[in-house]
Amino acid sequence: MPHTRSGGLADAEDTPVRAERFRAALQTRVIGRVGIEGPQSFRALHLERGTGRLRRQDEDIAFVGPVLAWFPWTETQRVELGAGAQGTHLMLGSGALERALRQKPEAAQLRLLAGSPALLPLGRSDETRQAVRSCVDGILVETARAGLMGGAVIDSLLHVLLVLLYRDQPQATRAEAGGARALATRFTALVESHFRAHWTVQRYAAALGISRDRLNDICLRAYGRTPGALIRARLYQEARLYLENAPLSLDQIAALLGFSGTAQFSRFFKAQGGLPPGRYRASLRGAEGTVPMVPTAPYAWP
Structure with missing residues (x-):
């Protein structure tokens, strides 16, 4: 070296x-x-x-x-x-x-x-x-x-x-030391580690030692969104980063993000942002192409 x-x-x-x-x-x-x-x-x-x-x-x-x-x-x-x-x-x-x-x-x-x-x-x-x-x-x-x-x-x-x-890091937010807010930050930390594995909300709740309903209530109070919406937002954020910065095919990105194939990835991406991934990438390359702002934009992640 x-x-x-x-x-x-x-x-x-x-x-x-x-x-x-x-x-x-x-x-x-x-x-x-x-x-x-x-x-x-x-x-x-x-x-x-x-x-x-x-x-x-x-x-x-x-x-x-x-x-x-x-x-x-x-x-x-x-x-x-x-x-x-x-x-x-x-x-x-x-x-x-x-x-x-x-x-x-x-x-x-x-x-x-x-x-x-x-x-x-x-x-x-x-x-x-x-x-x-x-x-x-x-x-x-x-x-x-x-x-x-x-x-x-x-x-x-x-x-x-x-x-x-x-x-x-999620645990570095200015949160209370205990209670619901601490569980909320622990949840986002778990999402950072496992969103590519497509854990279910129930599995996240089990890892935190609480019920699914309790996790849903905590996320709504802390972030104004359900656990499922937060998980999808994080996955969508990562997908956009790959499309914007990595010279990878859609098949490769789909595999990296844990999807079964390009079709499943495309359906997910379009549902989150309104554009399929191929068109989204093409809009970035166009001289006058614009990308619509959507509620699940990358910067919306807690």
Whole structure:
């Protein structure tokens, strides 16, 4: 890996951080075969464009750029990058994570976040996209040279990346600590993890330990929509992101989103937004094409 923290610095051997730029290629490639030594490690992937997929034993997580993806790592995991994918790949050990969180009042929340896969879509906010890029570029620079107090710079930039990730996660909303509002945020967190698997509302309710009627009441009070409507809105948001940003066929997008085929995907997409996916994509390419605003627009997701 070309950008590697020098072992000459006192803290580098205990808390390694490695960074690597990857550029567009003609074929799918796999990254992450070699990891950080130690009991636990983590990966952060700043995907500027293209598609990626984390392959785990229990599930696959697909994502499309621009996005910041965070994964706790095991030797059995792989990240596959589609042709044309471009961005930066970070690896860090548990020591580096602890240094980034040391003596921070929000350490508990960020440590909990770091223990699970998390995605931060970067197409919604220019400020967030620029902040993430600045942090990642700074880490690239500091890992490529043994600069004075470089470790402190890397620790600070990692901390900022984690805070940006945390802000965008459902559990990071300014919600009450308990009660119905907490269950509402737990529900949206579950949807983020399982919407591609097409869980039923009953299954989400069971995972939360409540009845379907109780979940329906909680979502109506917190978000003004039923659980089913929220699930469909999240799935529709992901479908739009793929159509707008990924050079994939409708068959491929349908498979990534858990549909049985293109026909089922097309019916779902048209029901949500009024246009079938092929026409929606064509409208984006047209010089004067416009996309109608609909209640289930991506930005309506909680």
